[in-house]
Amino acid sequence: MQKEAVDRSSPRPGGRSARVQKAVHRAVRELQADGGEGELTVPAVAARAGVTPSTIYRRWGTLSQLLSDVALEKLRPETAPVDTGSLKGDLTLWLEQYVEEMASAPGRAMIRDILRETLPGNASQCSAFTYGQIETIHARALDRGELAPPAKLLLERVIAPVMYRILFTPAPPTAEEAHRLLDEVLTYPLGQSNTDGHGQ
Amino acid sequence: MQKEAVDRSSPRPGGRSARVQKAVHRAVRELQADGGEGELTVPAVAARAGVTPSTIYRRWGTLSQLLSDVALEKLRPETAPVDTGSLKGDLTLWLEQYVEEMASAPGRAMIRDILRETLPGNASQCSAFTYGQIETIHARALDRGELAPPAKLLLERVIAPVMYRILFTPAPPTAEEAHRLLDEVLTYPLGQSNTDGHGQ
DNA sequence: TGGTAAAAGCAAAAAGTTTGCTTTTGGTGG
């Protein structure tokens, strides 16, 4: 009785599948935005999307998987990080936005939704988004001729502690704490002895 | 229609409540140990525990909450970390066991179970367990007259990255990587500028 | 030792999920 949904990434783009997917995702976001109390169920989403519940069950398998997919969409970066003219400026601004988004109640909910799934697919996508944004900043810094710690080190020394705080402690991290982590890694960027593990 | 279970920590220890709680927890562990495929449902747990489903729903609210509680029990340290005679030895041995336990498939499942809950209670308990173990090692080192980085720094520089890898990447961290993180923090223990956030 | 409130049992109703089959639909080869 293992839940196992199908591919899910719209095998026929432009067709009915794509329309249904959009409608369902939108329905989820709308229901989440509404008071959101409790009634986020598959039948409710189906009704709002003008679709039959069995469609959702067959395509996503479970509500968790659907919520995970929606959260991943919300987390997908829409634009490259702002270019402030310096590595530190770019990272500081980007990190502030990152922490604000992730540490908020909706942000925490998104992360939990993403992690709920058994397969690490969406979670690693999520990490890849973050990695990509940092990598962009990194490449830009190198272009300027700046010395810049690799994205991987920033993930390890800044993002990981921030995420740990968000997931495992009652009080989410503050912008100040994030700044401290960033300053430390920029001041003492040791630990470059990196064998792989994050293949972008 | 918000799910909201009652206290859950056996208000009448020694009585029937405690017996039911034990039976239910045991039933969950047994079902998880068995092939575990799919049939981990509230009715299944109830049947195995010789209890009626409504008891479980009323006490735990949801299967997630129950699984979270069971996972927290499994994660509770039973003994203090082994004393190897040195800070580095203590930390290395303890960390090896930690990573082995957490990065395994059952370990990952436990962490996901703990994080599934909306309230951060169990997750922060879990972190507190880890903090406590490291704190024990730390205190022991100070007794020996060793210089030792605070537990909080180890959480930030070693545990958080390990957890991040476990949660967000397909390939869990290896013992080698954990060693690298530990070596780095022991070699360059900067970042002591700690305002609080983890009050043990 | 009875009184009492909290927790468990029970069973029926409600809600959610699965499934077999039919219908729609977007792509494809004739």
Place this chain on the structure above:
DNA sequence: CCACCAAAAGCAAACTTTTTGCTTTTACCA
């Protein structure tokens, strides 16, 4: 361009899980 085909959606009935009102049990307390 049209008929065909397979994939996905709709539908509805069967099935499972969850909720709920009420009764019974039971540990604690006076």
